[in-house]
Amino acid sequence: KRLILVGPPGSGKGTQSPIIKDEYCLCHLATGDMLRAAVAAKTPLGIKAKEAMDNGQLVSDDLVVGIIDEALKKPSCQKGFILDGFPRTVVQAEKLDEMLAKRGAKVDKVLNFAIDDAILEERITGRWIHPSSGRSYHSKFAPPKVPGKDDVTGEPLIQRKDDTAAVLKSRLEAFHKQTEPVIDYYSKKNIVANLHAEKPPPEVTAEVQKVLS
Numbered sequence: 107k108r109l110i111l112v113g114p115p116g117s118g119k120g121t122q123s124p125i126i127k128d129e130y131c132l133c134h135l136a137t138g139d140m141l142r143a144a145v146a147a148k149t150p151l152g153i154k155a156k157e158a159m160d161n162g163q164l165v166s167d168d169l170v171v172g173i174i175d176e177a178l179k180k181p182s183c184q185k186g187f188i189l190d191g192f193p194r195t196v197v198q199a200e201k202l203d204e205m206l207a208k209r210g211a212k213v214d215k216v217l218n219f220a221i222d223d224a225i226l227e228e229r230i231t232g233r234w235i236h237p238s239s240g241r242s243y244h245s246k247f248a249p250p251k252v253p254g255k256d257d258v259t260g261e262p263l264i265q266r267k268d269d270t271a272a273v274l275k276s277r278l279e280a281f282h283k284q285t286e287p288v289i290d291y292y293s294k295k296n297i298v299a300n301l302h303a304e305k306p307p308p309e310v311t312a313e314v315q316k317v318l319s
């Protein structure tokens with residue numbers, strides 16, 4: 107299946123992705139994770155993307171479309187994929203359709219992580235991440251077994267630089283202005299499934315499974 111996960115910051119895209127990936131054997135492409143890796147490695151791409159990311163704004167369409175175009179060539183992504191955090195503008199959605207059309211493919215389903223803005227600050231400011239695996243925890247909703255340490259490797263957890271209440275405001279603004287139109291774009295194609303993303307993670311997982319079965 108070719109799936110897109112769309113939703114505001116903290117809506118649970120990254121939390122549900124590994125579960126969907128394990129169950130459906132898809133490739134998982136998260137533009138935010140890829141960009142953060144590029145920033146950490148100080149690659150030319152990372153240097154260009156850093157300022158916008160730190161301020162909670164979107165990086166340019168050209169940069170992210172380039173990353174996705176490259177990543178979709180991977181053998182593991184030929185039969186299906188999960189795009190987490192892409193497309194985030196209508197231009198990106200149109201470019202994706204073009205890229206897929208060239209490969210004789212199309213998007214099958216868009217999972218819309220619908221949730222009220224008011225819940226998101228607590229989720230975002232309590233998030234802790236294991237950088238090398240991308241596993242995420244929450245100090246209240248999904249605490250690690252040992253505080254500050256990854257459950258699997260025992261390595262230290264970090265907080266994302268953009269996970270502050272102030273930067274979240276800009277990220278939400280970008281979501282409402284630039285990304286909500288993407289949901290309309292796919293609604294017109296009748297491929298959007300709305301999830302109740304405010305529910306606890308296992309209940310959201312059950313909704314996802316129902317949509318995909």
Ligand code: AP5
Pocket residue numbers: 113114115116117118119120121122137138139141158159160162163164165166167170190191192193194195198229230232233234242243244245247248277303304305306307310
């Ligand atoms: P990105 O990394 O994509 O961030 P985002 O969209 O803001 O989403 P998040 O990762 O914050 O949220 P999530 O939905 O994955 O939440 P999670 O599951 O971790 O993008 C970062 C930046 O990169 C952008 O601002 C932009 O600058 C740039 N960028 C990326 N893609 C781009 C693009 N296509 N175009 C342009 N720029 C782009 O959950 C959050 C927390 O809540 C966790 O602690 C988790 O444990 C907890 N939690 C999850 N689900 C639940 C639940 N059901 N109940 C209780 N707690 C929960």
Ligand code: ZN
Pocket residue numbers: 119120138
């Ligand atoms: Zn995420």
